[in-house]
Amino acid sequence: MTFDVKTYNVIAQEGIDVFPKDSYTVNQTEKPDALLIRSQDMHKTAFGTNVLAIARAGAGFNNIPLVKCTDQGTVVFNTPGSNANAVKELVVALLILAARPVIPAIQWAKKMGGADVSLQTEKGKNHFDGTELQGKRIGVIGLGSVGSKVARAAYDLGMDVVGYDPYISVEHAWRLSNDIPRAESLDDVLNDSDYVTIHIPYTEQNRNLISAEELAKMKDGAVLLNYSRGGIVNDHDVCEALDSGKLRLFMTDFSSPEVLNHDKTVVTPHLGGTTEEAEVNGAKQAARTLRKYLETGNIVNSVNFPTVEMPFEAPLRLTLIHQNIPNMVGRITTILANREINIDNMINRSRDKIAYTVIDAAALSEEQVEELEKELMTIPEVIRVRALHNHA
Numbered sequence: 001m002t003f004d005v006k007t008y009n010v011i012a013q014e015g016i017d018v019f020p021k022d023s024y025t026v027n028q029t030e031k032p033d034a035l036l037i038r039s040q041d042m043h044k045t046a047f048g049t050n051v052l053a054i055a056r057a058g059a060g061f062n063n064i065p066l067v068k069c070t071d072q073g074t075v076v077f078n079t080p081g082s083n084a085n086a087v088k089e090l091v092v093a094l095l096i097l098a099a100r101p102v103i104p105a106i107q108w109a110k111k112m113g114g115a116d117v118s119l120q121t122e123k124g125k126n127h128f129d130g131t132e133l134q135g136k137r138i139g140v141i142g143l144g145s146v147g148s149k150v151a152r153a154a155y156d157l158g159m160d161v162v163g164y165d166p167y168i169s170v171e172h173a174w175r176l177s178n179d180i181p182r183a184e185s186l187d188d189v190l191n192d193s194d195y196v197t198i199h200i201p202y203t204e205q206n207r208n209l210i211s212a213e214e215l216a217k218m219k220d221g222a223v224l225l226n227y228s229r230g231g232i233v234n235d236h237d238v239c240e241a242l243d244s245g246k247l248r249l250f251m252t253d254f255s256s257p258e259v260l261n262h263d264k265t266v267v268t269p270h271l272g273g274t275t276e277e278a279e280v281n282g283a284k285q286a287a288r289t290l291r292k293y294l295e296t297g298n299i300v301n302s303v304n305f306p307t308v309e310m311p312f313e314a315p316l317r318l319t320l321i322h323q324n325i326p327n328m329v330g331r332i333t334t335i336l337a338n339r340e341i342n343i344d345n346m347i348n349r350s351r352d353k354i355a356y357t358v359i360d361a362a363a364l365s366e367e368q369v370e371e372l373e374k375e376l377m378t379i380p381e382v383i384r385v386r387a388l389h390n391h392a
């Protein structure tokens, strides 16, 4: 069996190399089995039911129409944590730039001329007085892969850190250092912090999470950082808070005309995950996840399907994507029983409205598999059936 993968955006070659050349082609067809993407806007990019899976090399997946994907049986993956260190390091750099006027000082020093440049710089340096991060309070909103690392780094810089994440996963909660106190409410983070940094996904609930009302609760002269997504912070309200002096500075990875034109903003061009290391991590992780799903039907790190991992030991595996309603397993296994197919192993998992059933069985002829697939597809609530052959 061969698979065709199509890529969008800059995908590190190390990720492409994960696909064996004898069983995969990359960017050779307009009807691919899978897509490997970064920030490509899939809401505006046509793709059909031929796409079995989409892997997003990176964290945020708001660029992918999840409802459409789930309804048509396209499994969507991301690569949790692959670029978290890259974002953390950039946020640390920005915190230092917010505390000390390093860039204007460098630009000023560059303009010096003559034999006494050293004397000139010594005389003028007091115009570039900064402050220290040590002892200042920072609120970290979202304590997942990125936020937990930012919180730890800020703690190591001597900052007084408070984290807020009412939905934290058990895995992230375990990983979070005991040194990072957790706030009970968003207000507790906003009220007293000198710096507030946001590391949450863009969702309908998180849209405009930080607007005029929340900005009003912040400490006068605070610095706000948004390295999550545009739209989580209301840019217009932020500009008004900058105008009034409520906020001293807004640092963001997401441009909008209003924010770009304001002189109290620092705008980076969506650079958080753009390091060689993060790009390689993400591309490799995404490609491995796709291979696992395409070759074994196993699902890990999906953002719209349940996790399903069953060792693929039998000669034949059937995977079925279907609606999550009663008696689906009964109807599926009845079809197999009527054909006298013995089930070696089986798993059924659901997530919201969707369910996934994996059935391992003894070998069947190509014709038998084809007929079986057709009959399983006659169950109206079955969305997709795949038959996988074990080559191990």
Ligand SMILES: NC(=O)c1ccc[n+]([C@@H]2O[C@H](COP(=O)([O-])OP(=O)(O)OC[C@H]3O[C@@H](n4cnc5c(N)ncnc54)[C@H](O)[C@@H]3O)[C@@H](O)[C@H]2O)c1
Residues within 6 Å of the ligand: 059, 060, 061, 080, 081, 083, 084, 087, 141, 142, 143, 144, 145, 146, 147, 164, 165, 166, 167, 168, 169, 172, 199, 200, 201, 202, 206, 209, 227, 228, 229, 253, 270, 271, 272, 273, 274
């Ligand atoms: N600038 C960049 O290049 C860049 C890079 C990586 C991630 N990101 C963005 O950052 C987001 C977070 O990345 P991650 O890898 O840490 O994801 P993650 O899923 O590991 O963590 C997100 C955390 O946010 C929490 N959360 C959700 N809504 C919240 C809310 N209203 N208040 C407080 N906490 C909330 C979740 O419980 C979760 O723990 C991504 O979704 C992506 O949009 C941006």
Ligand SMILES: O=C(O)[C@H](O)COP(=O)(O)O
Residues within 6 Å of the ligand: 038, 039, 057, 058, 059, 060, 061, 083, 270, 272, 273, 274
């Ligand atoms: O969500 C992410 O992982 C980041 O925003 C990185 O996006 P990029 O892969 O387009 O740089």
